[in-house]
Amino acid sequence: MTMTEGAPVDPDAAPIPKVSFDATPESYRHWQLEIDGDLAWLRLDVDESAGLVPGYELKMNSYDLGVDIELYDATQRLRFEHPQVRAVVVTSGKDRNFCAGANIRMLAQSSHPWKVNFCKFTNETRNGIEDATEHSGQTYLAAVNGSAAGGGYELALACDEILLIDDNSSSVSLPEVPLLGVLPGTGGLTRVIDKRRVRKDRADVFSTRSEGIRGRQAVEWKLVDETIPKRAWDSTVRERAAEAAARSNRPRPDSGARGIALTPLQREATADGIRYRHVQARFDRAQGLVEITIDGPSGGVPESLSRVHELGDTFWPLAMARELDDLILRLRINELELGTWVIRTRGDVGDALALERLIAQHSRDDWLVGEIRHYFKRVLKRLDVTSRSLIALIEPGSCFAGALLELALACDRQYMLDGTLDEDAGEQSDEAQILLSESNFGVFPMGNGLSRLASRFYGDDDHVAKLRQEIGRRIEAREAFELGLVTDAPDDIDWDDEIRIMLEERASLSPDALTGMEANLRFVGPETMETRIFGRLTAWQNWIFTRPSASGPEGALRRYGTGRKADFDRKRV
Amino acid sequence: MAINYGEKIPNNVDLASDRKLQRALESWQPNFLNWWKTMGPALPTHDVYLRTAVDVGKEGWAQFGHVAMEEYRWGVFLAERGDDRRIAFGEQKGEPVWQQVPGEYRADLQRLIVIQGDTEPASVEQQRRLGETAPSLYDLRNLFQVNVEEGRHLWAMVYLLHAYFGRNGREEAEALLQRNSGDLDSPRILGAFNEETPDWLSFFMFTYFTDRDGKYQLGTLKESAFDPLSRTCEFMLKEEAHHMFVGTTGIDRVVARTAELTREHDTEEVGPHGGIPLDVIQRYINFHYSVSLDLFGSEQSTNAANYFTAGLKGRWQEERRRDDHQLTEDTTRIDLVRDGQVTTQEVPALLALNHDLQTEYVKDCQSGLKRWNRVLEKAGIDRRLTLPHIGFNRRVGLFAEHHITPAGDLVGADVWEAGHDRWLPSAADKEHVRSLMRPVYEPGKIAGWIAPPSNGINGKPFEYEYVHLA
């Protein structure tokens, strides 16, 4: 690999580019999505010269955020637009090269927040791949038809099966530690032991051996499921995909199930905010916060499933979830200094609940309703791992009911107005209410496998059981406070001051300390692979990213490809 | 309940149209009155000739008349100010002052207000039994005037907590009534305010030395970037001046009487003749001065530095200081003990702000000493009263670990023990002073250990019936 000469620039001083997450298969530069009956083929064929940001070439099928944005788009479309697809084969369009992982030049030139956001997003997409396999009957197989290094192997690890071509040269490897002085941080270390059950000493050997492992040993060590000779490759891969498809509970190709189109989001982005149809974000740069308002369904709840399918991506829960998803992604990467997100809802509690019931009734028997449920679950999880202070304001005219109440529960704090504010006493005289539904008891689990209520009242099952009795009842502020569902319930006289002071106080605290504190407090109780990836692997990776041995001018990341050896800080910390 | 707020609670904060404040005060006021009845002056009175503030203007701030004390109209007043006040110091110097509490400083400002607020009712509690031994109706009235005004100062701080600090502020306002001076379970915050004020000599010393600490603390808060706090403190300073007048003239009169008895009996041993010897007065000065110095906190303080940098608390007469008002580069010298010697050391000025304030206070205290010594001089007595060294008898700050004599010598524990009763009021001193404390409630009469005042209150003669006892 060649490097251009020149004084190393400090990546953290460089401006951070603005990113859009829009993609359509027609616009993909790096992936080919081919649908073939109940199988889909996702071929990675990276366009070297089409990096998202100037300054690097995406050689050897290495990826950057732009490549992953397309992958995310493809996984979403597979779920919504292709109900008949029951197995997805991830493979490479390049000869002898499956994927070389995240592009090193890109990492070396990126600022710390960029690296962190990039890793978080790629992690979420890989978790989404596993979610599709587990919940949508869309099983992902990695057909590793060339070397899979680092993030390339991590992509394979996210799949349910890993098939490795046996050509005596293609290997799987995690060379991050020996070559780059960082971790295989996109779930690699975690999945090797947690998911593939590789013994820890072997995982240690594997993760420090830059050339990786191939052939029979790779199978023996459980790094891959099967090696396939080159001549039998195509047919065996197809066979394995067909076997996976046969196990699926997705609609059969002959069932007449038709996908819905995910049309481009209607979005109006200005310097002061972003407006979608159902979601608005207003930036308050002076205060360092974003006011996010999510509109509930306006009237007309569809009375039949066929109507839901007809509405497609304009069906409110899906439209809202897509908008919120896009907003979270954009704010996370483009608005680093807006450190507090204030979340409100607006709409009719009754309508929100009617929809809720529709989803509850059919999320098992209708593929689309099921997909919507799991999508909203993933959006909520995105919120859970967002490094911003999340504050829910529950005011009169809001509709924090059932699924939407999860938004409030995902927040670090919830404030509910007790009474009504003077100005809206005339037109909007109802007090704020929240409403529990089945949705709050496990329909949208967090990464730790628990519902947000079970996390909130961890270790107090009796209280959770008691809350279950409250399902369907409109709960006003004082009571919500007593039930522990909100942090505080100031009345109309106190509301403005309490909220203002709380937000200002928050804004004055150290952003780093807040990020660490919030991440610790949000995830209580059991560890899962997911929490270990976000909580442990990511935290260690982010620490290493700021250390001189990786990111200093003489660090391994910055020296990679210069022909010069990294100069490590030899102290073990 | 319909309340005429302007009438019942005189104010210039537009209470009548502030629902938030009304609600907070409505629930607080009964608790305050209850506190006043149980912890306020113990001596039953019918009415007292008191000054009530009904406005901040020249006319309004001092209205005199006989009032039943529980009907005293405790009001809420902020000094009037121009609209374009700017922050005078710290990092945000030159920016407009704050009309709301910035969230960033909520906790610090609340703490400063609570600490100040806690001292106000504390002194009422400390002085609650003094009425039973008042040397004259004139003095009794002054005691009550100080008491109702300390009550009003509590109101002033409670107003700030209610108006600007939300629910948290209301809870703190409640707690100001729940802590009590000397209470073992729930004492007042600062040590000096848990000491009883057992006799009138202590009362005069307290109003001279300890109220003067209050004056300096208020002076620093008057500089605050939080404008409502600044304006509140400015108005309180006006009333505080009267408290110190009571202390200054009270000690004047004790010294004058002692001088008179000395000449009359040609001896400094005026005790047997019903006076308070100068030695005892000196020891009382030593005690009250040193515990009041402790109230300034440690001479070196990062808290004080942070408050200054943030604009929460300035220096005494900040705007008259001729420096950059940020002090990031400045140094100053402070007194301390090093290598077994009392010496000085150069430290960053920012860290020595408590020392700076204490220095201003010491200068101010000197003027009282000059005054009392003039009384002695006029009476032809050679003895002089003095302020002890600032390191003497300190429990807080850089001298806390050391024994320093009034003259400023560093001594060991044994010398300190041996000298203790020569430097600080002894049991015998206190017993003697207590023995003199007999009430005199007859108009125009006065106890034998103190001289009558040269003037009455508000142009009224000394003989005026300032208090009608119940």
Ligand SMILES: [Fe+2]
């Ligand atoms: Fe006071």
Ligand SMILES: [Fe+2]
């Ligand atoms: Fe006072």
